[in-house]
Each structure stands twice: as structure tokens, then as C-alpha cells.
Amino acid sequence: MIRDLLPRWNQRLLDVLVPTVEIALIVLAAIVVRLVLRQLLRKLGEHYHVPMEMMIGIRRIGSFVVSVVAVLLILSRLGVSPAVLWTAFTGFAAVGAVAFFAAWSVLSNIFCTFLIVTTRPFRLHDHIELLENGEKPGLKGKVIDINVIYTTLQETGEHAEGTVLQIPNSLFFQRTTRRWRDSGLGGG
Secondary structure, three states: OHHHHOOHHHHHHHHHHHHHHHHHHHHHHHHHHHHHHHHHHHHHHHHHOOOHHHHHHHHHHHHHHHHHHHHHHHHHHOOOOHHHHHHHHHHHHHHHHHHHHHOHHHHHHHHHHHHHHHHOOOOOOOEEEEEOOOOOOOEEEEEEEEOOOEEEEEEOOOOOOOOEEEEEHHHHHOOEEEEEOOOOOOOO
């Protein structure tokens, strides 16, 4: 082999230089493939009159696939085993899925808080009623606090004075809300 004919210091240089050149070639090939893919998709989109939104999505997916393949090839060239990568990926995906489902209700309430603050279906000091359906009365009171997870109502009525209700914010997007802005209304 040629490597055996070279002096010892050249062999160490080759141990660094060869993988570096291979990685550079992988990156260059990925860039070329992405450019060719982009041109091909542009021509196909024009020829078949594909909507621009769909073409953007297809182009992004194609670029993502090319990038992932390039990264996997580079990691493989650096000595990372595909089995190790697959094990790490599936482990992280499983933990991420469990964490996502465990936090789903909390994340839903946080997002609904954002919607309540921006769309303003009710405000502090409004009297509201969260209706179960059209036939029976629901949760009713004066809004005294809106925080990240709950909206707190000061209950109104004869038997409810002094009590508060903490309603998860996501519930306001699942049920009908009746609102009174005048503090004299609302059943209190």
C-alpha cells in the first residue's frame, strides 16, 4: 500500500487529511444535490402549475432529507456507528413523546392563556358564566385573576359568596362563555 511507503509523519497527516477531504466532499455533494433538487422542483412546479405553498413545503422536505443524509454520512465517516445513532434517536424520541403527552394539558392551558390575553373574550372584573349546555347553568362569577394556567372567578349568588373557582383556561375554548361587562349584572 502507498501508506507504507510514506514516512511516519506523513502517515499521521494522512490520518487527518483523508477524513477532512471526505467530509468536505460530502458537504460539497450535499450543496450540489440541494441546488439540483431546487432547480428540478422549480421546473416541475412551473410545468404542472403546482401552488407555491406546496412547492415551498416540498423543497423544505427535500432539503431536510439531503441535510440529514449528509450529517449521517459525516458522522459515519467520523466513526459514529449507525446503531448508536438510532438508539440515541429512538431514546430521545420516546422521552420527548412521554414529556409532551405529560405536559399536554399544561401546554394547552398556556396557549389558551395567550389566546385569552390577545383575543380578550373577557377581561378582569367582567362577570362571566361558563355554560355546560343551553339547558343548565354553568360556572358563574366575577373574573378576579387570569394567570398562565387558570382563570379565577369570585363566585356570585346566595350560596356561593366568598368562594372562588379556578377554571383551566383551555375550558373557555371548549364551552360557551356568557359575559356581562356591567358589574351590576351577572347574578350577584
